[in-house]
């Protein structure tokens with residue numbers, strides 16, 4: 001850090017034509033991303049996962065506290081344990097806890113309590129949200145906007161995975177408290193998302209669904 005704690009932004013202007021070209025290219029790339037539930041067990045080098053986590057960690061965060069921990073698991077025994085615990089919860093969710101209004105919107109996605117992606121994918125990346133931080137005096141203090149911060153970090157991680165040609169899924173076993181226990185995380189860390197990462201299975205299928213149009217999702221006042 002410089003003497004007064006600030007450094008120049010280091011920004012440079014792009015010509016508008018270049019801005020348009022980049023904007024379109026990025027949209028075209030991102031629009032090809034699909035949440036994938038069918039994974040190949042083919043190995044993915046740890047280095048690629050590390051790089052995606054680095055991208056996730058470029059997210060802005062409340063008071064720059066970076067309130068996230070990415071736990072990356074390739075260990076087969078741990079993945080099996082996580083799958084077993086997730087399926088136990090999900091069986092209850094699907095058979096007892098899920099109201100009809102929820103079932104209705106999940107129906108087109110074809111999900112159920114069987115979570116083979118948790119053992120098929122070479123990596124399971126679990127994003128933990130830190131609700132507290134350790135202050136310099138050793139006491140706990142709160143973090144701020146940690147849900148928003150982690151949501152943005154997850155988006156950037158997902159984009160990095162897609163951009164490198166791999167696939168992922170934002171799996172939310174519910175409740176997911178078992179992940180803290182299995183992965184030995186402290187009480188102030190809360191599992192938010194389980195993201196299996198890997199190559200898609202050769203016969204991977206995705207639901208035939210489409211995205212809302214720009215008109216449906218935005219309002220402009222000029």
Ligand code: IYR
Pocket residue numbers: 090093106109111112113171172173174
């Ligand atoms: N957690 C369950 C149910 C589920 C919920 C939503 I919202 C989804 O978009 C998909 C699934 C599961 O993972 O199957």
